Amino acid sequence: MRDNTLKYLLVLPAVLVVFVTAIWPLIEAARLSFTVGRLNRPGSLDQYLGWENYLWAFFEEPAFWNSVWVTAIYTLLTVGLTTVFALGLALLLAPGGRLRSSAQALLILPFAMSPALIGVSFRFMFNPEFGLFDAFFGIVFPPLADVSWLADPQLALAVVVMADVWGWIPFLTLVLIGGLASVPRDTVEAAQVDGASGWRVFKDVTLPQLAPVLAVVVILKSIFSLKTFDQVFMLTNGGPGTATQTLSHYIYFNGMKYGQIGYSASVAWLMVIPMIFLTYAYAKFVFRKADQ
């Protein structure tokens, strides 16, 4: 058998699995998005509507735009905060950084928790009566002690963002530590001897060489932020009202709770579009790095 044929045969199972579990559902969802698609109305899954569902989302549903808005803010905040914190921690923890391994082991812990668990534990921590933060503020800053964090729209979003940032920092820190380790120490030391201050060494030498890894981190985290669901579901269930309703949650709500599968599918497809861009960018960065 020729090497090439064998190569294709070997990846074939993987391709099949991806097709059955990812591509086919996508295609089916695309089809459903053009139907009436109500779970409680027999036959409606084959009842074609044209672009009606999409138009409905765009022009008749403030809740859709709300969830777009929430998702956008949520993504911007979580990506920004996680990246900045993870980078700071990575600089402290990297070989030659100021902290070392024991701290590293401790830090990975949050990543070992499932997002749903993070959601639940944060819900308890922010409970206004017996939560950790209630107790904490009771001592440090009493006026904040009895705030109902999850009942206030802005604060609730802040808590959701915080829980996510908390959960994601460890993994991204590890990725960035790896990235920092691949920045040649020689170049950093050369800059120090050349007369650069700590900040200039970082800005002129470390950061530019870390840029490809940083880009991967930002893209990867954006993908995960865009599709956040389980944490929101467990922590606030989208509330209060729809203040923390992300797109995924909105899709789930309409599809599973209200049975509007056709409409949900159309919103889901609207979400696929930015995802495809991000995934493409991600693949480009990862493979460009591998090429070098």
Add this chain to the structure above:
Amino acid sequence: MAEIKLNNLTKRWGDFIGVDDQSLHIKDREFLVLLGPSGCGKTTTMRMIAGLEEPTAGEIWIGDRMVNDDLPKDRDVAMVFQNYGLYPHMTIFDNIAYPLKVRGTDKSEIRPRVEKAAEQVELTEFLHRKPKALSGGQRQRVALARAIVRTPKVFLMDEPLSNLDAKLRVTMRAELKHLSRALQITTVYVTHDQIEAMTLADRVAVMKNGIIQQLGTPDDIYNNPANLFVAGFIGSPAMNLINGSVTDGMFVTTGGTRLVPVKSPDREKAILGVRADDMHVHEAGQGDIDVTIYAFENTGESTLLTVQWGKQRVIARGDRHLRKDQDDVVGISLNQDHLYLFDPETEDRIEM
């Protein structure tokens, strides 16, 4: 321009001693070479001078300032790293200009100075390229240009030629020598290559296990090695070291051959050192002793004879026209003006 003083400098990692209580006074404008086998603490010593490594104990003086607590950026040194440490994302121009930029040099001044430095190392046509697009020798020259673009108090060079192929190394060695003479800046140069050390240095400090074994001019080190280690390390091929004793003013090999007269009181154990060039090759029967050739090598400019001498092998250098073969028998005589005697216990040289 400045002298460097290391006072009782020590570097330890846990129990491991990298540099052991060493003092060294490097004169203003001197080219000092730290020479020693891999792992003997040369780089560590240099990194402590640069401020990249913190001494466990001891003082470092550059000029009239104790710099122990100064950051690398404040020590006013320029360093050439073994792997050059070029900034891969910057052009060659920006690489060379970096020390000027971070030190706030006037914009109008930067370009002419970078161009001058590039010219000195013949890099002018590559200024717009990135390091990746250069050969090893060219990268090495960029590192050099980045060091000479300023006038620092001190140059530090860590095996700058070790990544180059043999031919380029010889060329670059000459260029370095020329450049250092022209610049007249105090230089500390680290290498494990004794030829580099001999050719470049004003003075050489030979190191072993974190301790300077001998400090002296290349002539000194070659002609008056202080101990067995220096004797064996300097010179190519290495000095022959023959085990034996001194009896009635003669050196007697362990095999019992009464070899040469030496000016030393009798001692039970001694090591005789003799360089290949001081072992003269004759026809069998015409030297002090007849030996069998173990290997015959012709290097072009001379011949090298490894001969079996009792249980030991020694190397003699022969005339370039000499032609012998393995297992031939030749006579050997020693040049009695250039013999060294060492104490095998202390490894120190015995004056005679």
